[in-house]
Amino acid sequence: MVTGGVASFLDLTQETVRRFLQTVVIMDDEATYDVDKITRYAAPSLLNAPGRVGESANEANTLEKPLVRTNLNELDAQVIVDAFADQGLVCAVIKPFSGEGNTIKERITCAAQRADILVLDWDVNGTKGETACEVIKALVTDVNKDRLRLIAIYTAEPGSAAIIEVIRAALQLNEAGALDDQYTINYYSCRIVVYAKNGVGGGEREVPEGSLPNRLLRDFASMTTGLLSNVTLLSLAAVRDNTHRMLTKFTPELDAPFLTHRALTTQPNDADVQLIPLVIMDP
Numbered sequence: 001m002v003t004g005g006v007a008s009f010l011d012l013t014q015e016t017v018r019r020f021l022q023t024v025v026i027m028d029d030e031a032t033y034d035v036d037k038i039t040r041y042a043a044p045s046l047l048n049a050p051g052r053v054g055e056s057a058n059e060a061n062t063l064e065k066p067l068v069r070t071n072l073n074e075l076d077a078q079v080i081v082d083a084f085a086d087q088g089l090v091c092a093v094i095k096p097f098s099g100e101g102n103t104i105k106e107r108i109t110c111a112a113q114r115a116d117i118l119v120l121d122w123d124v125n126g127t128k129g130e131t132a133c134e135v136i137k138a139l140v141t142d143v144n145k146d147r148l149r150l151i152a153i154y155t156a157e158p159g160s161a162a163i164i165e166v167i168r169a170a171l172q173l174n175e176a177g178a179l180d181d182q183y184t185i186n187y188y189s190c191r192i193v194v195y196a197k198n199g200v201g202g203g204e205r206e207v208p209e210g211s212l213p214n215r216l217l218r219d220f221a222s223m224t225t226g227l228l229s230n231v232t233l234l235s236l237a238a239v240r241d242n243t244h245r246m247l248t249k250f251t252p253e254l255d256a257p258f259l260t261h262r263a264l265t266t267q268p269n270d271a272d273v274q275l276i277p278l279v280i281m282d283p
């Protein structure tokens with residue numbers, strides 16, 4: 001995003017974040033793909049445009065009525081996956097089914113451990129936030145408090161600010177603790193935000209599926225807006241991009257010469273220490 005031909009620092013940070021991020025996990029019990037679109041929208045109808053007096057209905061111009069989503073809870077998985085793909089991110093959509101109980105919590109928690117961004121529906125199989133809060137608590141424990149992660153609640157439930165309060169209570173935060181604004185919580189290195197699904201009347205918090213990836217990238221960038229943090233993110237992004245190239249250089253065939261070198265060295269442990277600079281300085 002460029003304003004007046006000059007990119008803002010947040011815009012530059014967002015581009016850095018886009019290079020760094022890789023994976024997104026979404027949990028929504030009403031995730032639906034394009035093949036089911038006919039069940040998700042009202043059938044199109046024709047509206048008669050006003051004509052001249054005496055003009056028959058058949059002669060009047062007709063306009064197609066816009067498609068209207070009939071179930072606001074549904075998530076257009078195809079649109080959101082494609083939108084994340086356009087940003088270079090791999091997005092996995094997990095659709096829990098009623099009766100899975102703790103299984104889905106464990107599955108989502110396991111999958112989200114390595115995800116950079118996690119998107120949760122608030123009302124999963126009628127749990128009214130219980131499942132979402134359990135997943136959040138499992139991910140933001142003291143063990144994971146240094147893990148940089150963005151968690152977004154994406155819901156058709158009204159009252160985004162009220163949802164934030166429920167999450168704060170679940171995390172046992174005091175009144176002053178970690179509250180960034182009425183829609184955002186900063187908890188250690190994790191940020192939790194709430195957005196409304198398209199069509200629910202959520203005001204500025206309402207975001208269509210196709211626009212959600214860009215909004216979440218913006219949120220993640222606001223967590224890391226700084227000179228040193230940007231340098232760190234770019235460096236780690238470069239390491240991620242070159243991981244497989246580095247692996248092709250350090251093949252199993254190198255074990256024999258390394259072990260021979262280690263056996264002939266007066267201090268064998270010196271050979272072990274030399275491995276670290278070899279990896280770090282690999283061009």
